Amino acid sequence: QVFSLSTHPYGCRVIQRILEHCTPSQTQPILDELHQYTERLVQDQYGNYVIQHVLEHGKPEDKSRIVSLLRGKFISLSSHKFASNVVEKALIAEILDDPDPQALYNMMKDQFANYVIQRMLDAADPGQRKALMHRIRPAHTRAEEGGRSPPPAAANFHFTATIG
Structure with a gap:
């Protein structure tokens, strides 16, 4: 269900608001499903916004997990209309989180x-x-x-x- 909502024009906004306003115990199952579909979501016209939101506002471990899932794919994703925006945010997140x-x-x-x-x-x-x-x-x-x-x-x- 999280994947379906994340790829919907209004659903992607609902997922982002849930990630902002709900408790960690409520958001963890959502994040787990997002991580499962990260590569597909970054290439989706709406799903990419959900992944960008996690990269900008998420916990360091969720940012790192997304970067790890995309590592080795940055070049091909950089050429994709929607995924290229996620690549920019992933690089920024990785540099800001590097101690x-x-x-x-x-x-x-x-x-x-x-x-x-x-x-x-x-x-x-x-x-x-x-x-x-x-x-x-x-x-x-x-x-x-x-x-x-x-x-x-x-x-x-x-x-x-x-x-x-």
Whole structure:
């Protein structure tokens, strides 16, 4: 039943509201079923919104489970009209939940990965953008203190204006 509701124009909104307002014991069976159908839901015109909602507002373990279920499929899903939005949110969720700031710093220094970071900043909602900028700021400061140019992803943003 959760899959059917998640792929319905109004049902997907009902599932999102249930995830927001119900207790963990009430939402866990729903999340279990969502995880069972994640790959199908990310490709659905309505189901993708439910998965994005979990990636933006869910518990870290549910975000990690979705990222794990999609790992190895990011390239093909990136070419899909609906799934591409989920891929963006999954990457943002994985970076924000990674406890190692060095991983983000290494991405920022890389000649290709820094463009991914810049695109994530463009695609992130305001709360995610603020969280990403708080993770980027130390790399910017570390580079300035060391007399080096900041990594491209850090150099291209004005921190005081963006973070406030």
